[in-house]
Amino acid sequence: MSAAIETRALRKVYGDKVVALDALxxxxxxxxxxxxxxxxxxxxxxxxxxxxxxxRATSGEAMVAGANVATRSADARRRIGVVPQRPNPxxxxxxxxxxxxxxxxxxxxxxxxxxxxxxLLERFGIADKKDGKVDALSGGQQQRLMIARALIHxxxxxxxxxxxxxxxxxxxxxxxxxxxxxxxxxxxxxxxxHYMEEADQLCDRIAIIDHGxxxxxxxxxxxxxxxxxxxxxxxxxxxEADPLMAAAQSAPGVTRAEARGPMLRVFTARVGEAVPxxxxxxxxxxxxxxxxxxxxxxxxTLFISLTGRKLT
Amino acid sequence: MTEAMxxxxxxxxxxxxxxxxxxxxxxxxxxxxxxTTVQPILFCVVFGYLLPMMGIIPRGFTTMMVPGLIAxxxxxxxxxxxxxxxxxxxxxTREIEDRLLAPIPIPLVAVxxxxxxxxxxxxxxxFVLPCARLIIGPIxxxxxxxxxxxxxxxxxxxxxxxxxxxxxxxxxxxxxIGLMFSIIIAPMMMFGCIYYPWRGLDAVPVLKYLVLxxxxxxASEGMRAAVTPGVPHMPVPVVIVALIVTTAVxxxxxxxxxxxxxxx
Numbered sequence: 001m002s003a004a005i006e007t008r009a010l011r012k013v014y015g016d017k018v019v020a021l022d023a024l025x026x027x028x029x030x031x032x033x034x035x036x037x038x039x040x041x042x043x044x045x046x047x048x049x050x051x052x053x054x055x056r057a058t059s060g061e062a063m064v065a066g067a068n069v070a071t072r073s074a075d076a077r078r079r080i081g082v083v084p085q086r087p088n089p090x091x092x093x094x095x096x097x098x099x100x101x102x103x104x105x106x107x108x109x110x111x112x113x114x115x116x117x118x119x120l121l122e123r124f125g126i127a128d129k130k131d132g133k134v135d136a137l138s139g140g141q142q143q144r145l146m147i148a149r150a151l152i153h154x155x156x157x158x159x160x161x162x163x164x165x166x167x168x169x170x171x172x173x174x175x176x177x178x179x180x181x182x183x184x185x186x187x188x189x190x191x192x193x194h195y196m197e198e199a200d201q202l203c204d205r206i207a208i209i210d211h212g213x214x215x216x217x218x219x220x221x222x223x224x225x226x227x228x229x230x231x232x233x234x235x236x237x238x239x240e241a242d243p244l245m246a247a248a249q250s251a252p253g254v255t256r257a258e259a260r261g262p263m264l265r266v267f268t269a270r271v272g273e274a275v276p277x278x279x280x281x282x283x284x285x286x287x288x289x290x291x292x293x294x295x296x297x298x299x300x301t302l303f304i305s306l307t308g309r310k311l312t
Numbered sequence: 313m314t315e316a317m318x319x320x321x322x323x324x325x326x327x328x329x330x331x332x333x334x335x336x337x338x339x340x341x342x343x344x345x346x347x348t349t350v351q352p353i354l355f356c357v358v359f360g361y362l363l364p365m366m367g368i369i370p371r372g373f374t375t376m377m378v379p380g381l382i383a384x385x386x387x388x389x390x391x392x393x394x395x396x397x398x399x400x401x402x403x404x405t406r407e408i409e410d411r412l413l414a415p416i417p418i419p420l421v422a423v424x425x426x427x428x429x430x431x432x433x434x435x436x437x438x439f440v441l442p443c444a445r446l447i448i449g450p451i452x453x454x455x456x457x458x459x460x461x462x463x464x465x466x467x468x469x470x471x472x473x474x475x476x477x478x479x480x481x482x483x484x485x486x487x488x489i490g491l492m493f494s495i496i497i498a499p500m501m502m503f504g505c506i507y508y509p510w511r512g513l514d515a516v517p518v519l520k521y522l523v524l525x526x527x528x529x530x531a532s533e534g535m536r537a538a539v540t541p542g543v544p545h546m547p548v549p550v551v552i553v554a555l556i557v558t559t560a561v562x563x564x565x566x567x568x569x570x571x572x573x574x575x576x
Contacts, residue, residue, distance in 0.1 A: 074416055080413075092407075101331075105413075106325065
């Protein structure tokens with residue numbers, strides 16, 4: 001099976017020093033639902049930007065659907081569909097026209113485009129808004145219009161850049177169903193997200209990136225197996241956590257402890273034992289506990305152990 | 313599914329994007345005409361009708377002014393029909409993305425905007441001319457002796473000012489677009505030989521040579537050559553070369569600025 005996407009030592013430096021992407025090597029086989037997971041500023045949007053020919057790489061190579069994005073960018077664009085982070089419909093045009101015109105930019109005959117537009121609008125539940133202005137659509141409806149637009153010229157690879165940011169939970173679930181359906185038709189999908197659950201639910205494989213570097217790449221199940229067996233307990237105190245760290249290290253049930261500013265991070269396999277011990281420790285030190293957060297062994301704890309920071 | 317698609321020519325995508333612009337303009341034709349022709353038409357009313365009626369300026373003045381007003385409406389519409397959409401297109405949501413994703417070389421997306429600007433310039437100029445005739449009455453010395461020249465000047469003027477619109481629309485920060493009119497367009501209008509022929513500036517030699525940097529001068533003088541040959545005007549070859557050079561310079565600068573915004 002050929003690769004839908006292949007990057008070699010992809011690097012992007014903004015200005016002279018901001019390294020957004022550092023020697024990224026990725027291979028996405030055709031038909032895969034691929035997730036790029038990382039916190040803000042990790043390099044996700046830059047990666048998508050390069051693969052969709054909107055950003056020029058500083059060095060390295062990227063092939064999308066068999067076309068080099070630097071030297072044959074028009075060919076690459078012909079084979080991809082892109083759903084942007086923020087819906088950007090063409091406001092000069094009506095809802096259905098947004099689809100029909102976009103298809104004609106790709107050489108799809110108008111009549112064919114109109115028929116496909118009707119089908120897509122029907123399937124995505126916005127057929128009744130067909131002749132309306134795009135501004136009359138809700139956020140969720142606009143996002144569905146964007147995915148319809150990205151599909152109307154029947155691309156081989158679909159790119160989505162944090163497509164569910166700003167959607168309410170119900171709209172998000174509906175959007176997931178839609179993506180599963182699109183993927184079911186055999187299309188390759190590359191999606192960035194900083195929602196752990198989204199990546200877990202949808203993706204065949206997930207790449208975790210941060211500071212422009214690939215930290216881990218595997219199926220959600222395999223990645224979860226790699227997650228540290230401990231639950232992570234973050235205890236936020238009313239001041240620096242450092243003085244408590246040594247005592248926390250040796251508290252019952254605690255495997256390891258770290259201090260990060262006012263936050264005491266404790267790794268434990270026995271939450272029921274460790275939490276009361278830490279709270280007692282804080283109290284005896286005359287400290288107030290402002291917040292406690294538990295992360296069970298999951299993609300999230302793996303992510304935290306890899307990057308040192310939370311996703312959101 | 314891709315082999316048939318691979319043979320689609322860039323020209324087809326270009327045509328489709330042009331059709332998109334024509335659809336949008338047709339839908340907003342009234343506001344488009346108001347935006348670009350009200351000013352020249354009001355000039356017609358005041359300088360072509362009121363002042364001559366009052367005897368403050370001689371009737372012959374209109375003969376000098378009408379070609380300038382056609383050039384003005386051509387200029388205003390061409391500059392605005394490229395610069396204003398560019399500002400929305402590259403604004404917060406980057407509406408232009410759906411065209412930048414078209415499988416054609418990206419500079420063609422900008423060139424399309426210029427073609428669209430030329431078409432809109434034609435429409436505005438063709439609208440103002442009969443309006444002027446209607447308001448002013450018979451205009452002595454107005455003749456359509458050289459239609460091909462009239463079309464050529466409109467085409468070249470439209471191209472030069474659409475390219476200027478591309479440069480301004482992509483080069484200026486969006487919040488400063490109001491400045492574009494007061495700092496660039498207004499002086500261009502006043503020193504664009506709209507209300508007087510270039511030869512008239514013999515009286516002020518310094519200005520006579522300074523205004524040569526103003527591309528509107530060549531559009532106005534070219535229009536004079538095309539529709540009021542009796543009024544003194546620059547030689548046609550000079551006008552044509554100047555408009556071509558202007559178009560080339562603005563197009564080069566405009567494309568550079570467009571590409572900077574389109575691909576980072």
